[in-house]
Amino acid sequence: xxxxxxxxxxxxxxxxxxxxxxxxxxxxxxxxxxxxxxxxxxxxxxxxxxxxxxxxxxxxxxxxxxxxxxxxxxxxxxxxxxxxxxxxxxxxxxxxxxxxxxxxxxxxxxxxxxxxxxxxxxxxxxxxxxxxxxxxxxxxxxxxxxxxxxxxxxxxxxxxxxxxxxxxxxxxxxxxxxxxxxxxxxxxxxxxxxxxxxxxxxxxxxx
Amino acid sequence: xxxxxxxxxxxxxxxxxxxxxxxxxxxxxxxxxxxxxxxxxxxxxxxxxxxxxxxxxxxxxxxxxxxxxxxxxxxxxxxxxxxxxxxxxxxxxxxxxxxxxxxxxxxxxxxxxxxxxxxxxxxxxxxxxxxxxxxxxxxxxxxxxxxxxxxxxxxxxxxxxxxxxxxxxx
Numbered sequence: 568x569x570x571x572x573x574x575x576x577x578x579x580x581x582x583x584x585x586x587x588x589x590x591x592x593x594x595x596x597x598x599x600x601x602x603x604x605x606x607x608x609x610x611x612x613x614x615x616x617x618x619x620x621x622x623x624x625x626x627x628x629x630x631x632x633x634x635x636x637x638x639x640x641x642x643x644x645x646x647x648x649x650x651x652x653x654x655x656x657x658x659x660x661x662x663x664x665x666x667x668x669x670x671x672x673x674x675x676x677x678x679x680x681x682x683x684x685x686x687x688x689x690x691x692x693x694x695x696x697x698x699x700x701x702x703x704x705x706x707x708x709x710x711x712x713x714x715x716x717x718x719x720x721x722x723x724x725x726x727x728x729x730x731x732x733x734x735x736x737x738x739x740x741x742x743x744x745x746x747x748x749x750x751x752x753x754x755x756x757x758x759x760x761x762x763x764x765x766x767x768x769x770x771x772x773x774x
Numbered sequence: 775x776x777x778x779x780x781x782x783x784x785x786x787x788x789x790x791x792x793x794x795x796x797x798x799x800x801x802x803x804x805x806x807x808x809x810x811x812x813x814x815x816x817x818x819x820x821x822x823x824x825x826x827x828x829x830x831x832x833x834x835x836x837x838x839x840x841x842x843x844x845x846x847x848x849x850x851x852x853x854x855x856x857x858x859x860x861x862x863x864x865x866x867x868x869x870x871x872x873x874x875x876x877x878x879x880x881x882x883x884x885x886x887x888x889x890x891x892x893x894x895x896x897x898x899x900x901x902x903x904x905x906x907x908x909x910x911x912x913x914x915x916x917x918x919x920x921x922x923x924x925x926x927x928x929x930x931x932x933x934x935x936x937x938x939x940x941x942x943x944x
Binding site: 595613625646723747751 | 786789790795820821824827829831832833837840841844847849851909
């Protein structure tokens with residue numbers, strides 16, 4: 568049985584395709600925050616995230632006729648968002664900003680900070696710069712791992728939903744999530760997670 | 775039992791266990807293992823705290839005016855055809871686009887040459903009259919042995935394993 572929220576989305580999609588622009592405005596109001604939030608976590612800049620969000624909604628409006636109503640609208644919307652965010656990040660890398668934000672510069676100068684000490688996440692949480700450290704660590708993940716981790720940890724999607732958004736299997740989601748978490752722990756400088764079968768599983772147990 | 779061996783089988787399930795994504799019948803095995811394994815318990819705690827940290831990451835607020843500007847921007851853009859929205863993951867920078875057709879052509883030529891030389895070299899393997907004869911004169915019985923040491927390829931960064939992995943990928 569379809570979730571009431573999904574049924575409402577499909578109804579609005581059909582109304583929009585029938586020519587009712589207000590139906591799309593409803594979908595925009597419902598999902599704009601989520602789209603912006605996902606985009607921000609990829610691009611780490613408010614104006615850029617808004618630009619991505621605008622592009623996402625434009626593309627969705629233009630291609631809603633291709634949307635298959637037997638699937639969930641939000642997973643399709645999230646897919647477009649992840650796709651646009653990744654494209655934006657790639658383009659931005661190829662032509663970096665002239666005026667870097669102080670926050671970005673600060674994050675870069677902090678990049679090696681976590682490597683010198685071993686800390687557990689709860690110790691990190693006590694620091695003032697937790698957000699910046701974590702954002703910096705997440706930005707070092709591969710695109711696949713970053714997308715999987717963000718959709719899981721921040722957007723709280725289930726494995727099945729993530730698989731649907733990223734168009735992969737649940738096993739792939741499990742695998743990417745494991746490696747993403749392992750990599751984040753390495754970058755943040757706590758534990759000593761190693762892959763199974765290569766000896767030690769966890770380096771240091773924090774007491 | 776060696777604790778590390780047990781950890782090797784359990785470690786892949788810790789994430790799904792913490793996330794509530796592990797089937798009930800497998801949860802029991804993980805819980806049982808964790809009773810005597812501080813390392814795996816610590817990993818579970820770390821995973822959970824990492825998620826909690828990520829969820830705390832704040833996003834700059836957007837004003838009503840900014841939203842309305844964004845909406846107007848969406849509506850004002852001229853219509854244009856949109857391609858499908860399949861996610862295009864990056865290829866390695868070293869990837870050469872000419873290499874696939876070149877290798878395919880080389881492989882086809884090699885296969886063709888091998889088949890041709892087998893067929894035209896007298897009483898060969900593909901001669902229908904020899905089909906059920908021993909493959910070699912030195913005691914072969916006609917059954918092809920699997921090549922030794924072959925294992926399915928594993929993509930380290932992105933391998934797929936089922937919800938019930940018997941062994942983690944190497």
